[in-house]
Amino acid sequence: MKLSSRQAFWYAAFLLVFTAIAAYTVANKTWWFPPLASVQGGEIDNLFMITLVITGIVFIAVHVVLAYFVWRYRGRPGGKAAYVTHNTPFEITAAATVAVALVILVGGGTTLWTKIQSPPPADAFTVEVWAEQFRWTFHYPGADGRMGNVDVRFISDDNPYGLDPNDPYAKDDIFATEMHVPYGKPIAVILRSKDVLHSFFLPNFRMKMDVVPGMKTRMWFTPTQAGVFEIPCAELCGVGHYIMRGVLTVESPEQFNDWISQQTPVGMSQ
Amino acid sequence: MDTPTDTAMVTTLEKSRPRSVVPPPPDRGNSWWGSDDDPQSLAVPSWQFGMWLGLGTLTVLFAALSSAYIVRVGGEPLSFALPSTLWISTAILVANSIALIQARRLLARKEQSFVRWLAVSFVFALGFLVSQVITWSILASQGVFMTANPHSSFFYVLTAVHGLHVVGGLGALLRCGVHVRRRSRWPQLVRAVGMTATYWHFVDAVWLWIVFLFLWTSL
Amino acid sequence: MESNVIANAEAAVQTHHHEPQSFWTKYVFSQDHKVIAMQYMITALIMGFIGMVMSWIFRIQLAWPDHNLPFMRFLMPTNMESGTLQTPGYYMLVTMHGTIMVFFLLTAILTGGFGNFLIPLQVGARDMAFPFLNMLSYWFYFLSCVVITVSLFVSTGAASAGWTSYPPLSALAKATPGSGLGQDLWLVAIALFIVASTMGSLNYVTTALNMRTKGMTLMRMPLTVWGIIVAAVLGLFAFPALFAGAVLLLLDRHLGTSFFLPHLVLGGEHIVRDGGSPLLWQHLFWFLGHPEVYILILPAMGITSEILSNGARKPIFGYKVMVGSLVAIAFMSFIVWGHHMFVSGMNPWLGFAFVITTLIIAVPSAIKTFNWLGTLWKGNIRFTTPMLYAIGFISTFVTGGLTGIFLGNSALDIPLHDTYFVVAHFHVVMGLSSVFGIFGGIYYWFPKMTGKMMSERWGKVHFWLTFIGSYGVFWTMHYLGFMGMPRRYFSYESYQFLPPSMHTLQIIITISALIVGAAQLIFVVNFLYSWLRGPKAPDNPWQATSLEWQAPTPPPHGNWVGQLPEVHRWPYDYSVPGASVDFVPQTVPLEVEPSGEHHRTAVAVNGHTNGHSNGHHA
Numbered sequence A: 001m002k003l004s005s006r007q008a009f010w011y012a013a014f015l016l017v018f019t020a021i022a023a024y025t026v027a028n029k030t031w032w033f034p035p036l037a038s039v040q041g042g043e044i045d046n047l048f049m050i051t052l053v054i055t056g057i058v059f060i061a062v063h064v065v066l067a068y069f070v071w072r073y074r075g076r077p078g079g080k081a082a083y084v085t086h087n088t089p090f091e092i093t094a095a096a097t098v099a100v101a102l103v104i105l106v107g108g109g110t111t112l113w114t115k116i117q118s119p120p121p122a123d124a125f126t127v128e129v130w131a132e133q134f135r136w137t138f139h140y141p142g143a144d145g146r147m148g149n150v151d152v153r154f155i156s157d158d159n160p161y162g163l164d165p166n167d168p169y170a171k172d173d174i175f176a177t178e179m180h181v182p183y184g185k186p187i188a189v190i191l192r193s194k195d196v197l198h199s200f201f202l203p204n205f206r207m208k209m210d211v212v213p214g215m216k217t218r219m220w221f222t223p224t225q226a227g228v229f230e231i232p233c234a235e236l237c238g239v240g241h242y243i244m245r246g247v248l249t250v251e252s253p254e255q256f257n258d259w260i261s262q263q264t265p266v267g268m269s270q
Numbered sequence B: 001m002d003t004p005t006d007t008a009m010v011t012t013l014e015k016s017r018p019r020s021v022v023p024p025p026p027d028r029g030n031s032w033w034g035s036d037d038d039p040q041s042l043a044v045p046s047w048q049f050g051m052w053l054g055l056g057t058l059t060v061l062f063a064a065l066s067s068a069y070i071v072r073v074g075g076e077p078l079s080f081a082l083p084s085t086l087w088i089s090t091a092i093l094v095a096n097s098i099a100l101i102q103a104r105r106l107l108a109r110k111e112q113s114f115v116r117w118l119a120v121s122f123v124f125a126l127g128f129l130v131s132q133v134i135t136w137s138i139l140a141s142q143g144v145f146m147t148a149n150p151h152s153s154f155f156y157v158l159t160a161v162h163g164l165h166v167v168g169g170l171g172a173l174l175r176c177g178v179h180v181r182r183r184s185r186w187p188q189l190v191r192a193v194g195m196t197a198t199y200w201h202f203v204d205a206v207w208l209w210i211v212f213l214f215l216w217t218s219l
Numbered sequence C: 001m002e003s004n005v006i007a008n009a010e011a012a013v014q015t016h017h018h019e020p021q022s023f024w025t026k027y028v029f030s031q032d033h034k035v036i037a038m039q040y041m042i043t044a045l046i047m048g049f050i051g052m053v054m055s056w057i058f059r060i061q062l063a064w065p066d067h068n069l070p071f072m073r074f075l076m077p078t079n080m081e082s083g084t085l086q087t088p089g090y091y092m093l094v095t096m097h098g099t100i101m102v103f104f105l106l107t108a109i110l111t112g113g114f115g116n117f118l119i120p121l122q123v124g125a126r127d128m129a130f131p132f133l134n135m136l137s138y139w140f141y142f143l144s145c146v147v148i149t150v151s152l153f154v155s156t157g158a159a160s161a162g163w164t165s166y167p168p169l170s171a172l173a174k175a176t177p178g179s180g181l182g183q184d185l186w187l188v189a190i191a192l193f194i195v196a197s198t199m200g201s202l203n204y205v206t207t208a209l210n211m212r213t214k215g216m217t218l219m220r221m222p223l224t225v226w227g228i229i230v231a232a233v234l235g236l237f238a239f240p241a242l243f244a245g246a247v248l249l250l251l252d253r254h255l256g257t258s259f260f261l262p263h264l265v266l267g268g269e270h271i272v273r274d275g276g277s278p279l280l281w282q283h284l285f286w287f288l289g290h291p292e293v294y295i296l297i298l299p300a301m302g303i304t305s306e307i308l309s310n311g312a313r314k315p316i317f318g319y320k321v322m323v324g325s326l327v328a329i330a331f332m333s334f335i336v337w338g339h340h341m342f343v344s345g346m347n348p349w350l351g352f353a354f355v356i357t358t359l360i361i362a363v364p365s366a367i368k369t370f371n372w373l374g375t376l377w378k379g380n381i382r383f384t385t386p387m388l389y390a391i392g393f394i395s396t397f398v399t400g401g402l403t404g405i406f407l408g409n410s411a412l413d414i415p416l417h418d419t420y421f422v423v424a425h426f427h428v429v430m431g432l433s434s435v436f437g438i439f440g441g442i443y444y445w446f447p448k449m450t451g452k453m454m455s456e457r458w459g460k461v462h463f464w465l466t467f468i469g470s471y472g473v474f475w476t477m478h479y480l481g482f483m484g485m486p487r488r489y490f491s492y493e494s495y496q497f498l499p500p501s502m503h504t505l506q507i508i509i510t511i512s513a514l515i516v517g518a519a520q521l522i523f524v525v526n527f528l529y530s531w532l533r534g535p536k537a538p539d540n541p542w543q544a545t546s547l548e549w550q551a552p553t554p555p556p557h558g559n560w561v562g563q564l565p566e567v568h569r570w571p572y573d574y575s576v577p578g579a580s581v582d583f584v585p586q587t588v589p590l591e592v593e594p595s596g597e598h599h600r601t602a603v604a605v606n607g608h609t610n611g612h613s614n615g616h617h618a
């Protein structure tokens, strides 16, 4: 029974030390999310913090109780366990408490989800994206201000972006290897894939959406900061998945206009 | 109830085989979850329960394929005409179920003529396969191949997977035949024929579902 | 009742007659559930070992990119020619690791191994309901293991589209190197595995429901049996969806159909298909995939409950609620699969519904946790190796369950999906928890299985290294998830949003993983040495109550000598007030020792010692 005490002590000690380290590093944000850069991301982070507090309390409480029980009820010579089979009021209270916490989280979560998934505001600036193994291409309207129609079916050596040859708006469209957007407006993104699944991930904006061949998927967000951000691909798309890196620059409208005017419309060459 | 044939059969069986099989479970009343006398067991023998579970699994298989079909075509109407041989296939399978019901009933009454109905069922099953091959060749002759469109893809897949189950059913009928040949004891026959019949009813019901599914999408 | 006795006697006679004699029928094509259990268990452990070695190799790549491992030239000639892991090899290892661990280790050992061994022994049956099917089940499983292993050695390499095998990547040979023969073999292996699992599951459920010995009512079955049969039911009704998916994917790969493939352009070449949807595969996959994770956790929950009660010398707290929540979790697990697809392009309103179902499932999970704590409360805990694992299970299940709350809330899943946070979540909640259930179970039942005791001392060393090391690996991964590190990356060198401290974390993880790996070698040696040389085990070394401990050690063919035992009480009569010892086996009549089966407190028991339950049998 000596051994029992030793095991109980170390077990309880380990649980407490682990809980302390876990709680400290999380509360201290030692390793944390990348700097935040969007309105929606801020709301997600808030919900994250609420969830973190609720689950954190449960995490710490369960581990402390577990450690206490392990130590307090360690087997002793001549010791005897109590005969307790169940306790219905306790079960009901516990279940109800959990349910209430979950209702709060689901309420917050679904409200936010609905907001994020609702159509983008009318003044949103739209960029279309082609994903393919292993790069991103960004599609902007040309001087006519209208985005031309694209489809995989139209893709050929002369028409690498699949512009619709019959669409007059497609004649002056711009394709760029980097994404630039003007600061101050919500940004809407329309995603298409030429080949396999990809996922358009913006860690700083807390945004992600899969890119699915045969489908158009969408996302929108409102940047709160100008700057240069990265776009890692977040859905396994083949051997080059880990190098499928895009760059998003959020800049003032003037800088953006400068940039876009330096791009050569593809449609013109046709 | 005892017909002369039956008594003869049973007695020969009794002599030719040692009692190597556990006797059929006692009658357990009619509550599905067992009776008060025997709360440790279900009201049905294991083989029957196992068969139901297995059919449950197959139901999910067909349900998965069917819902994939419904989702995939997304309300687009069927793009080819269903060959009329489909109705022949349907009639054959319905008749097949009836034959097996008959076989089972006769066996329960210990009447030797159940064998004839098993044979009838076997012939029906073969007939079904022939009718299916004809259906496929009609479709093929119209240029409706597997890859033609999602409807035809699923038509071939569903009927082929079903067809494999029909082949399995032929195996089950043959197994009953072996039991008859070997003059197995009556409980064993009941069990073999019972399992076969249950299985076939399922295969036939799946067929009706498949026909319904394609009629529905052709609207 | 009369008929029961006759049936039993007859079964006994029959067993005697049927005892297999030759080496082949006894140890290879055996129909004895205990032999099949060992076959499953050992095959699964070997597969698990292979899966673990794979993880070392890709973990070394992540911590020390392009590190040279000269000996690997021999093990992986195609993707590590120079001893340095190449990208295709990395993706193959990751894919195979996941597939092997989820299906070929965990599913197989929990249902095929523990299910086979425990169900007949714990419900008091002489064998499974369908012994021949049981044997077939193992051999199909064995075949599927062979196929998946062979796929590692085909010239184009093993499947490398992830354990989820999402098309188009998994559908087109040109999409990725492993999408050739390797992917076909992957699909075939999975299909064979499903057949094996189905045959096994039919047996487990039927046996537990229909072959219980006298007195073994449903509400007297140990929670292990409940956990395993509920998992088996999940398998029966979920696996066919993946089977259907595998068939359709094979057709897309070889016959040019377009179930999952739309028209696309791959490497500049048009692949002309018509309107197929990659999301369809994801639905079929996760319709299985989510129940699958519960197939892995429910038996582990059962095992843990059993060990906790035994180790605390107390009845499991809230037995009926435990059974009810098992069933509730199982039922709910069929309607939450969409939580894996929140950002897949699926209709967001569907996502909305899946949030609600997903978070409902957390309620029964939480209740189970409270009940495990309740079991320890006021116990008299013995710190045996199985008990250490069972207590560890509570910790890992809570930790992993809580991270599920984040992921289940779709808005929070947006940034976290497909990052290391998900990898951390499922490894803690599913990987660690079910592995802890398995290790606890092996240490606990090893004496009954082999007739030998395992070394407790080395068991404890194994436990501590595994427990601390695993948290080192998987707790740390959460931080990588916060940072936004995507999963399935061969290297992270080119990304600036990941802070340099990421490297430190990667190294901590890899070192912890190697420590855990070393600990498993201790386990293997302990397992083999104890089997061959260990001290002889008594019939009931843990002083346990359930039926298997009343059988001889190891149990003979037919499990019980003479008549089947008769059950008089539930399996949790530990420390019953008024009883002469702190455990009363299920076979002890109520006239001999009191039982508290239907009563909350000890007080009520005393008044009712006289056969109050099952009165109709008296």
Ligand code: HEM
Pocket: C164, C293, C294, C296, C297, C339, C340, C358, C359, C361, C362, C365, C400, C401, C402, C403, C404, C405, C407, C408, C409, C413, C416, C417, C418, C422, C425, C426, C429, C430, C431
């Ligand atoms: C409180 C209960 C749980 C909740 C709310 C929950 C929620 C989730 C969610 C939403 C995901 C998808 C995350 C993503 O891909 O973005 C996920 C992934 C996963 N969960 Fe859970 N989970 C819970 C418990 C469990 C349990 C008990 C297991 C296993 C026994 C498990 C195993 C997994 C696995 C294997 C994955 C990842 C699959 C993959 O993408 O490769 N989860 N969980």
Ligand SMILES: [Cu+2]
Pocket: A197, A198, A199, A233, A234, A235, A236, A237, A238, A240, A241, A242, A244
């Ligand atoms: Cu990618």
Ligand SMILES: [Cu+2]
Pocket: C289, C290, C293, C336, C337, C339, C340
């Ligand atoms: Cu899930």
